[in-house]
Structures are given as structure tokens and as C-alpha cells.
Amino acid sequence: MSRIEGCFSRLADDGRKALVTYIVAGDPSIEKTIDIMHAMVANGVSMIELGMPFTDPEAEGPVIQLSQERALVNGVTLQDVLSVVAGFREQDDETPIVLMGYVNPVEHMGYDAFASAAADAGVDGTIIVNLPPEEGELLDQSLIAAGIDPVYLLAPTTTEARARMIFSRARGFAYYVSLKGTTGASTLNVSEVGARLEVLRPLGDLPIAVGFGIKNGKSAREVADAGADGVVIGAAVVGLIESCQNEPDRITDVVGGFIREVREALDG
Amino acid sequence: MGNIGDNERFGAMPDDTGHFGAFGGRFVSETLMAALGELEREYAKLKNDPEFNRQFQDDLANYVGRPSPLYFAERLTEAVGGATILLKREDLNHTGAHKINNCIGQALLAKHMGKPRVIAETGAGQHGVAAATVAARFGLECHVYMGSDDIERQSLNVYRMKLLGAEVVPVTSGSRTLKDALSEAMRDWVTNIDNTYYIIGTVAGPHPYPMLVRDFQAVIGQETKAQCQRMFGRLPDMLIACVGGGSNAMGMFYPFLEDTDVRLIGVEPAGKGLETGLHAAPLSRGEVGVLHGNRTYLMQNSDGQVLPTSSISAGLDYPAVGPEHAWLKDIERAEYVAVDDEEAVDACRRLNRLEGILPALESAHAVAYAIKIAATMSRDEIVVINLSGRGDKDIPTLAEIDGISL
Numbered sequence: 001m002s003r004i005e006g007c008f009s010r011l012a013d014d015g016r017k018a019l020v021t022y023i024v025a026g027d028p029s030i031e032k033t034i035d036i037m038h039a040m041v042a043n044g045v046s047m048i049e050l051g052m053p054f055t056d057p058e059a060e061g062p063v064i065q066l067s068q069e070r071a072l073v074n075g076v077t078l079q080d081v082l083s084v085v086a087g088f089r090e091q092d093d094e095t096p097i098v099l100m101g102y103v104n105p106v107e108h109m110g111y112d113a114f115a116s117a118a119a120d121a122g123v124d125g126t127i128i129v130n131l132p133p134e135e136g137e138l139l140d141q142s143l144i145a146a147g148i149d150p151v152y153l154l155a156p157t158t159t160e161a162r163a164r165m166i167f168s169r170a171r172g173f174a175y176y177v178s179l180k181g182t183t184g185a186s187t188l189n190v191s192e193v194g195a196r197l198e199v200l201r202p203l204g205d206l207p208i209a210v211g212f213g214i215k216n217g218k219s220a221r222e223v224a225d226a227g228a229d230g231v232v233i234g235a236a237v238v239g240l241i242e243s244c245q246n247e248p249d250r251i252t253d254v255v256g257g258f259i260r261e262v263r264e265a266l267d268g
Numbered sequence: 269m270g271n272i273g274d275n276e277r278f279g280a281m282p283d284d285t286g287h288f289g290a291f292g293g294r295f296v297s298e299t300l301m302a303a304l305g306e307l308e309r310e311y312a313k314l315k316n317d318p319e320f321n322r323q324f325q326d327d328l329a330n331y332v333g334r335p336s337p338l339y340f341a342e343r344l345t346e347a348v349g350g351a352t353i354l355l356k357r358e359d360l361n362h363t364g365a366h367k368i369n370n371c372i373g374q375a376l377l378a379k380h381m382g383k384p385r386v387i388a389e390t391g392a393g394q395h396g397v398a399a400a401t402v403a404a405r406f407g408l409e410c411h412v413y414m415g416s417d418d419i420e421r422q423s424l425n426v427y428r429m430k431l432l433g434a435e436v437v438p439v440t441s442g443s444r445t446l447k448d449a450l451s452e453a454m455r456d457w458v459t460n461i462d463n464t465y466y467i468i469g470t471v472a473g474p475h476p477y478p479m480l481v482r483d484f485q486a487v488i489g490q491e492t493k494a495q496c497q498r499m500f501g502r503l504p505d506m507l508i509a510c511v512g513g514g515s516n517a518m519g520m521f522y523p524f525l526e527d528t529d530v531r532l533i534g535v536e537p538a539g540k541g542l543e544t545g546l547h548a549a550p551l552s553r554g555e556v557g558v559l560h561g562n563r564t565y566l567m568q569n570s571d572g573q574v575l576p577t578s579s580i581s582a583g584l585d586y587p588a589v590g591p592e593h594a595w596l597k598d599i600e601r602a603e604y605v606a607v608d609d610e611e612a613v614d615a616c617r618r619l620n621r622l623e624g625i626l627p628a629l630e631s632a633h634a635v636a637y638a639i640k641i642a643a644t645m646s647r648d649e650i651v652v653i654n655l656s657g658r659g660d661k662d663i664p665t666l667a668e669i670d671g672i673s674l
Contacts, residue, residue, distance in 0.1 A: 055442060056447060056448075056451050058451045059455070060455075077571040079571075102558075103295060104573075107557065107558060108555075108571065109572065130561070132298060135293050135295055153297065154298060155299035157299050177298060177299055180458060181458060
């Protein structure tokens with residue numbers, strides 16, 4: 001059983017929801033990113049999406065754009081992102097890690113080279129934001145051969161026919177983008193999400209994580225109650241990291257405390 | 269050019285999936301896929317619709333002022349002392365550049381699709397002005413995204429867009445130029461997809477944009493073909509156009525793709541020189557990559573990050589290029605060369621002095637290369653330069669080089 005599959009099935013057995021968080025590798029530094037990952041897991045995170053910084057992150061709102069810019073100023077490369085995963089795996093062999101980013105750096109490294117290096121580092125899945133299934137077949141082949149799950153996005157605008165196709169191509173889980181907009185937007189409509197999940201659920205048999213616009217324990221709980229198997233929090237966590245730029249020693253406490261609150265809201 | 273076996277390929281591109289050979293495609297987030305599919309279907313319907321075509325042709329004639337002249341540049345021809353040089357006068361279009369052709373077409377699409385709001389990205393401001401103009405003409409709300417650095421160097425066009433009723437949104441992320449304006453426009457589109465039409469200004473972006481922008485600009489090449497036949501009874505020997513994203517070049521080249529005796533030359537901005545790395549010439553010095561929805565040649569570093577660009581011309585200051593150009597380069601149907609800032613400025617001044625025509629600094633890149641290559645040719649050979657825009661907007665830049673503050 002893959003780490004992702006194991007994660008969702010253990011949580012489902014306990015009647016709990018997956019708490020997934022997104023941070024950008026290398027913001028504020030490679031070492032700090034590994035510390036933050038451990039602190040998030042210690043406080044109840046079930047799975048981590050690790051952002052691969054890119055110069056032109058078309059789907060991100062301002063908070064995550066700036067985080068990626070800071071990582072790039074720090075000189076973070078795709079190789080560095082993989083070394084973060086390998087460093088994390090020295091102490092944690094259980095928490096699934098999904099790399100999230102844009103296709104160009106991956107394509108530049110080469111699909112096969114990327115897939116095997118990512119597998120060696122301990123990566124479990126990838127979400128390539130600007131690679132819809134129609135353009136993703138070659139990368140999927142490389143990933144699947146290396147034992148990595150290609151995760152695909154579903155959107156409010158996705159038709160039922162497309163959703164079936166996406167479910168048939170995705171592995172591990174499907175990621176439902178909860179709103180029309182960029183990451184961190186403030187237009188989340190929970191009842192709409194619930195209605196969409198009801199339509200999507202019978203079209204595939206993968207767990208569905210919901211992200212974009214979930215900011216705190218309350219909205220996480222609402223989305224979980226609306227039928228999500230997992231909730232993804234990105235911009236809210238990245239915003240906390242940004243707020244600690246001048247006091248990097250506080251980051252793990254600040255992020256850890258926030259995660260604990262969200263976990264309690266989800267479990268309570 | 270003998271390696272092109274099957275000319276039918278040209279008409280058939282892009283293929284059903286939006287690819288030009290290995291290039292093009294649709295590399296966007298899932299939220300945009302439905303809208304791009306809808307646009308593709310609507311366009312497929314409308315491009316053969318007689319009423320849509322009548323509206324498009326009518327506005328090109330009576331609003332834009334087409335056909336634009338094909339002008340024999342007699343004094344430039346004499347001065348260069350080589351080939352006969354003709355100018356396709358897109359600078360005489362309403363709003364002063366070829367950009368309006370595409371904007372008319374896409375605004376009509378927006379109208380037919382019932383979208384009350386349009387957005388656009390702009391570099392030099394020419395596309396932004398054209399988009400704001402058609403928005404006024406068709407009664408659409410308009411937001412134009414523009415890098416904050418470009419807003420400073422193109423203040424005249426910024427104010428002109430505001431006069432037209434458009435909102436100009438400064439983009440402060442990334443390199444604060446055209447590529448970042450395009451990313452920000454895509455973010456707006458994904459957020460406002462229900463009521464908004466995105467008027468992309470060049471032959472880039474996800475399918476079907478490279479195809480439909482090309483089709484709307486193809487009027488340039490179609491007219492040139494007919495005008496050249498009338499004047500000389502034959503086709504030209506060579507077409508020269510500047511290439512940033514590549515819409516004026518694609519519009520000029522496309523109707524000639526199957527006329528393989530006609531050499532097609534795209535001129536990229538070499539900025540401070542190709543060897544300095546400070547340029548915007550992905551076809552000359554880039555590698556294949558994916559940016560803004562399509563696979564193409566791209567200026568990128570060894571880690572696949574997009575590199576900053578440099579050109580005196582804001583409209584060419586873009587790290588990627590339309591995917592059809594990438595394909596035409598690979599199959600060797602078109603040739604791509606580069607001209608640096610200094611050569612472009614010199615050509616701009618020279619054309620102005622010899623012909624009384626001040627070209628945009630973008631178009632001056634094509635003029636500069638034409639002057640060089642025409643000198644090696646004979647008078648009975650015909651070179652057509654696509655004079656894609658006029659240079660009024662660049663007067664402050666020229667004055668600054670001369671140390672004059674206006």
C-alpha cells in the first residue's frame with residue numbers, strides 16, 4: 001500500500017479527515033522547511049504538499065507568489081526541493097509528500113530523471129498545476145514507473161465527462177479546487193463545494209481533498225463536513241511563515257500552534 | 269526549404285489537440301479547461317459564419333481603415349542600393365499598429381459569447397490601447413494588466429487607455445514586465461471566468477489562442493499577397509517582420525506558408541547583444557519549455573526557471589514566442605535572426621529621415637535587418653517589411669538617447 005493510500009485509509013478507519021498543508025520548499029531556507037514539516041506533522045498534519053518554486057506561478061495568489069519569489073532569491077533549485085524531501089525522510093518515513101508546482105522545471109530536468117530522483121528522495125505524488133491530463137501522459141508514464149502517484153485537479157468548471165476522465169487518470173487522490181480563483185482567495189462558498197462533491201463523488205473512487213480558500217479551523221471543518229476526505233491549507237500557513245521572516249526561530253511554534261487549532265477543529 | 273514535403277500540413281495546423289508539431293498545446297490549470305473548450309467550439313462555429321465574417325470585414329474596412337497600403341520605399345531602396353523594399357503600412361491602422369486587427373476579432377467573439385467584460389495584457393501598451401479601443405467601440409468593460417516597469421516607460425499609452433475608459437492594473441510581481449502582466453491576466457481570468465473574455469494580444473497562450481490570433485492577423489499577409497500581385501504580377505521574394513510573441517509576423521507569414529519560394533524572416537530583439545545574455549530572443553538562444561499555456565522556445569536557466577529579458581522595445585520584451593513560430597523554425601520554413609537595440613534605433617531614425625515614416629521600435633528591428641539583407645540582393649528582388657506599428661509612443665525613448673527631456 002502506498003503512503004498516500006495508507007494515510008487516507010487509516011484516517012477513514014478512525015472516522016477522521018486528512019489535514020493537508022502546503023508550504024514552499026526553501027522559504028525561508030532549506031533547513032527551516034524541514035523543521036516546519038516536522039512541526040506540522042507533530043501537530044496533526046496528515047500529508048504535506050511541498051511547493052516547487054517557479055518564476056511564473058500562474059495559479060497562485062499573492063501570498064504564495066511571494067513565497068516562491070523568496071525561495072528563488074535563496075537560490076532554491078528543483079534538486080534542492082528533492083533534498084528537502086530526502087532530509088525530511090531521515091526522521092519520517094510515514095507522512096506522504098506530494099510535490100506541487102509547474103511543469104517547466106520538471107520538463108527541463110527530464111521526466112524520467114525527475115521521477116526517479118523524486119522516488120529516491122521519498123516523494124509519493126505530484127500535482128503539476130499547469131499540466132492537465134491531456135498534456136500529462138508522458139510524465140504519468142515516468143511517474144507511475146517510479147511508483148509515484150500523479151494527482152490531478154478537479155475544478156468548479158469541470159464537466160462530469162471530464163471529471164470521469166480525470167478520475168481515471170489520477171492516482172492516490174483527486175484535488176478539488178474549491179473556487180474559481182487563485183490560491184488564498186476569499187470567496188469560498190461551502191454549500192457550493194458540498195453540492196459539487198455530491199456530483200463528483202460517484203464519478204470516481206479516489207479520496208477527494210479540497211483546497212484553495214480554506215483559511216482556518218472553522219472553514220476546514222465546514223469543508224470536511226461538506227463531504228471532503230481531506231482539506232488543504234496553503235496560503236494561510238505560508239502567510240504565517242512570511243510573518244516570521246524576521247524571527248525565523250518562532251516559525252515552528254507559530255505554524256505548529258495554528259495546525260493544532262485546525263486539527264482540533266477538524267476532530268472535534 | 270526543400271525539406272517540406274507536404275504543404276497541406278500548413279493549413280491543417282494546429283492539429284485537433286492544439287499542437288503545432290511538438291509545440292503549442294493547452295498547459296493551464298483545470299479551472300480554465302472548460303472556458304478554453306468553449307472558446308474553441310464557439311470560434312470553430314463563428315469562423316465560417318457569414319454574419320460574423322461580414323462584421324469582422326466591415327470593421328476592418330470602416331473602423332480600422334483597411335486595406336493598409338503596400339508602399340514602395342523608393343528613397344530607402346536607393347540608399348540601401350539592393351533589393352526593392354516595400355513597407356506594409358500597419359502603422360496607418362486606427363490606433364497605430366497591427367494589434368487592432370486581432371482585437372476587433374476577439375471583441376466580436378466576446379460579444380457573441382455574451383461576455384460583458386474583457387481583460388488584456390500589454391507590454392508597450394499597443395495591445396492594451398487596441399483592447400481598450402475595441403472595448404469602447406463594443407461597449408465592454410475593460411481591464412488591462414501592465415508591468416509596473418512598463419507603465420513607467422510607456423506613460424503616454426497608459427493615459428490613453430485611461431481616457432478610453434479602461435482600468436490599467438499595475439503588475440508588481442516577478443520582473444514587472446509583459447510576462448508578468450500575462451500571468452496576472454490569467455489569474456484574473458480564472459477568477460472571473462463566468463463574465464470575462466481574455467483578449468490575448470499575441471499568437472501565444474493556450475490553444476485556441478495562437479490559432480485564432482493568427483487567423484485574425486492573417487489579413488496582413490492576404491492583402492500583401494494581392495497587392496504584390498497587382499504591383500509586380502508576382503509574389504515577393506522575402507517577408508521580414510519583428511517577433512516578440514510573434515503576431516504581426518505570423519499574420520504576415522501565414523498566407524505565404526505554402527509559397528515556399530517566399531523566404532520568411534522573423535527578427536528577434538538581441539537587446540544589448542545575444543552574447544551578453546541581455547536580450548529577448550528565445551528562438552535564437554532559448555530552449556524548449558512551457559510557459560503561459562503552451563510549449564515553445566523559452567529563455568530559461570539550467571533549472572528551468574524563466575530568465576529576465578532585455579530589449580529597448582517593451583513590445584518585444586518577452587521570454588517566449590508563439591508556438592507556431594517554434595514549429596516553423598524547427599521545420600525550417602521560416603528563418604529567425606536577431607537585431608540589437610542600437611541597430612534598431614539607427615534603423616528607426618534612418619527610415620524616418622529617408623521616408624518620413626517613424627516606425628515603432630518593435631518594427632524598427634525588422635527595418636534594421638531588411639537594410640542589411642537587402643544590400644546583398646538585386647533590384648529585381650522584392651523585400652516586404654511588415655511595418656507593424658508607428659513610433660509616436662517611442663519619441664520619449666529616442667529623445668532620452670539624445671539627452672533631451674521633453
